[in-house]
Amino acid sequence: MTNPPNPEQGNSDPGSESSHPGQGDGSLQQPGEAWRPVHQPASFPSAQQFSGDAGGMRPPQGFGNQGSNPLPPGPYRTAQGPTYARQTPQSGGTAAASAYQPNPVNAAKAKRRRIIALIVAIVLIVGIGGYFLIDWLTSRNDERDSQAAMTGLLTAIQQGDADTALSYLDTAGDPSLTQDQPLLTNDALTGNPDSFVFNPEFVSSHSGGTYSQQASVQIGDDTRVVQWSFMKVDGEWKAKGSDVLGQINLAAGQSVLINDVEVPSGPATVSALPGSYTITSGLTLLSYASSQANFAVFTGGDTSINAELVVADGVQDQVAGQIRGIIAGCVAEKTAPGTCNWVLQFDNGHAQDGSITWTLSPEDPASQIELPTQGWSAEDAFTQTVSVRYQTTAEGKGVLDDGSEGTFDGYTRDRTSFFSVDLSGDEPVVTLIS
Numbered sequence: 001m002t003n004p005p006n007p008e009q010g011n012s013d014p015g016s017e018s019s020h021p022g023q024g025d026g027s028l029q030q031p032g033e034a035w036r037p038v039h040q041p042a043s044f045p046s047a048q049q050f051s052g053d054a055g056g057m058r059p060p061q062g063f064g065n066q067g068s069n070p071l072p073p074g075p076y077r078t079a080q081g082p083t084y085a086r087q088t089p090q091s092g093g094t095a096a097a098s099a100y101q102p103n104p105v106n107a108a109k110a111k112r113r114r115i116i117a118l119i120v121a122i123v124l125i126v127g128i129g130g131y132f133l134i135d136w137l138t139s140r141n142d143e144r145d146s147q148a149a150m151t152g153l154l155t156a157i158q159q160g161d162a163d164t165a166l167s168y169l170d171t172a173g174d175p176s177l178t179q180d181q182p183l184l185t186n187d188a189l190t191g192n193p194d195s196f197v198f199n200p201e202f203v204s205s206h207s208g209g210t211y212s213q214q215a216s217v218q219i220g221d222d223t224r225v226v227q228w229s230f231m232k233v234d235g236e237w238k239a240k241g242s243d244v245l246g247q248i249n250l251a252a253g254q255s256v257l258i259n260d261v262e263v264p265s266g267p268a269t270v271s272a273l274p275g276s277y278t279i280t281s282g283l284t285l286l287s288y289a290s291s292q293a294n295f296a297v298f299t300g301g302d303t304s305i306n307a308e309l310v311v312a313d314g315v316q317d318q319v320a321g322q323i324r325g326i327i328a329g330c331v332a333e334k335t336a337p338g339t340c341n342w343v344l345q346f347d348n349g350h351a352q353d354g355s356i357t358w359t360l361s362p363e364d365p366a367s368q369i370e371l372p373t374q375g376w377s378a379e380d381a382f383t384q385t386v387s388v389r390y391q392t393t394a395e396g397k398g399v400l401d402d403g404s405e406g407t408f409d410g411y412t413r414d415r416t417s418f419f420s421v422d423l424s425g426d427e428p429v430v431t432l433i434s
Helices: 104-158 162-167 317-332
Strands: 196-198 203-207 209-218 222-233 236-238 247-248 256-258 262-263 270-271 273-282 286-288 293-298 307-310 349-351 357-361 383-400 405-422 429-430
Touching: 104 196, 104 203, 104 209, 104 222, 104 236, 196 236, 256 293, 273 286, 317 357, 317 383, 317 405
Parallel strands: none
Antiparallel strands: 196 209, 203 209, 209 222, 222 236, 247 270, 256 262, 256 273, 273 293, 286 307, 349 383, 357 383, 383 405, 405 429
16 A cells, blocks of 8 residues: 655655655754754754743744743743744745834933923023123113213313303212302313313223223323222212212302302312313412412322412512611601610610611511512411511610610621511501510
8 A cells, every 4th residue: 555645755766865855955854853944043943842842931022923822931032132033844934023112101201301301401501601792782881872972071171151061070978069169160171172172982890880980181281190980879970970070179258269160258169170270369469389270180089189379579679678678767757766666775774765776687578578478378367477586786875774875886686577478468568466
């Protein structure tokens, strides 16, 4: 009886060498072993094992048609690693499987956190950068505005516009600058257009909310650098009043003229804006020293002017002439003590008035007179005391104690005469005190 052909063995005789497919092509087929491809490992499960007839072994999960009852992990799968595709005789292809599948919810959360972090970083960068940008822009604007105020102030001073210049000053902190003492205004600045020049290029610096502006200013032939501090007052940039307003100290109670503007008697100090000034006393016999009669006020503080009255030219000669006349009158009296209080004292009698001849040394004592250069003030009615020193030699007749007549010759004494000199009027008034 002939067995039907085995599809796995072909038509060859199973007992012959040629009945094993693969013989002569390098396969290692053993008797009784299921057929396998030439390049399939020996450990690869046989078709019988895949069919479940060899000890209940089934293909690992992911291989072939597993039905509805997949087995637990086999030799081709680890608990934590991925399942790899294998080629099986049944499928003839691959089955891809992965043990790690990303969680969509966690991925979305991570993405959302990254976006939030990015937004926060952008907000911080923009916020910090914006702060510094705004601070820089504000600083630049403040510097520009304070420089504009400096330009406005100097321009007003140059034009002799005191009212506008004062509008750029903050004097609230020091009311004495404008309220407790006179302030020279427009009429006193008439010379500024011809004498006041400034360089519009300033040097700026700031500390806190205060901006300091430096400018080169020329008044007449003198050039200096002024530095004024500016602060915002009620939204407007203003310079500190004491930085700008100079002080002119005058003799108390004296009426003076400054740039032909009369300053009434009474105040000892006058405030003045920067500019060129000439001060006159308004008196005939007293004036200010030439070094002080013409002066410039550049800024406040240490630019105060201390003006002192001095005797006008020719006044000393007038005073000396009057003193000379008084002494000459005493000589002419031929008496003792007389107007000049020239006392003659004898041990045994006294001089006979009207007969005395006086000789002076020096011959003209009045020529030695020197009027004070300072101290002439309204408080003292522009009056001072002067003195003259000289010698007198007396000759003449006298009466002795017993009533007899006698003569005396060469009676010499040192004398000092004091005179009051009043220069308040148009002419000196000299009075002998003693």
